[in-house]
Amino acid sequence: MNQIHSIDPERRRLLAMAGGALGLLALAGTARAADGAVKYPDAAFETKNEDEALKGIFGDRKATPSDKVTLTAPDIAENGAVVPLTVESTLPKVTRIAFVVPDNPFPLAAEFLIPEGSEAYVSNRIKMGKTSSVVAIVESDGKLYSATKQVKVTVGGCGG
């Protein structure tokens, strides 16, 4: 990560006081750390429960299937350890994209944060333990939309 510039003692004191407040904000998952990153949502990635994982990222909102979300994934993944996924969306004001694999041991595979000016597009490769659906969830203007694709896995990517 980038080096922190040296800070004079008075400023350091003020920052330390502010740090307590920032710490609380960071717990809410919306504050940006010094380097600009939004806090990593540990709990959502560590749960085996799909509903809990989604709640950890998106709260109580539910996704509506939309043909304005295009999920490209192979029909058959020969190697479950490397399954390419690409999501694009023509929806407006897209701020987040998430990949969920309901039949994976930990359903939430990845989440992408898209600032204003960046495109609703991401391409990534994930591991799938076995044949499962893959769900792409797109957050657009505060609402959730999804696209789902069934991916057959011939050799599981979790070492099984």
Added chain:
Amino acid sequence: MASSIRILARAGDGGLVDVKSLIQHPMDSGLIKDSSGKFIPAHYIETVLFKHNGKVVFQADWSRAVSKDPYLGFRFKGGKSGDKLEASWVDNLGKSDSTTATIS
């Protein structure tokens, strides 16, 4: 030491920059056993951050389910040839790496 991050960033029409990145990392899920029957400890990148002119243009939060030597593609507006793109990552063990690439 060479960076673990390789980036290909190309500026196109209307200031749209297409970024393809490849990061060398084991992305061990912690769910696989080695030949002696012991679990290989989880070791995977958690956050990847990209900045252009000091502004965050993309953040990826990854789980143990992202593939080894992860590939990531994304696009953002407002960049041009010659601009710098910074990339950095932090993993679950607290290791990190970063690099700066030039948009072509």
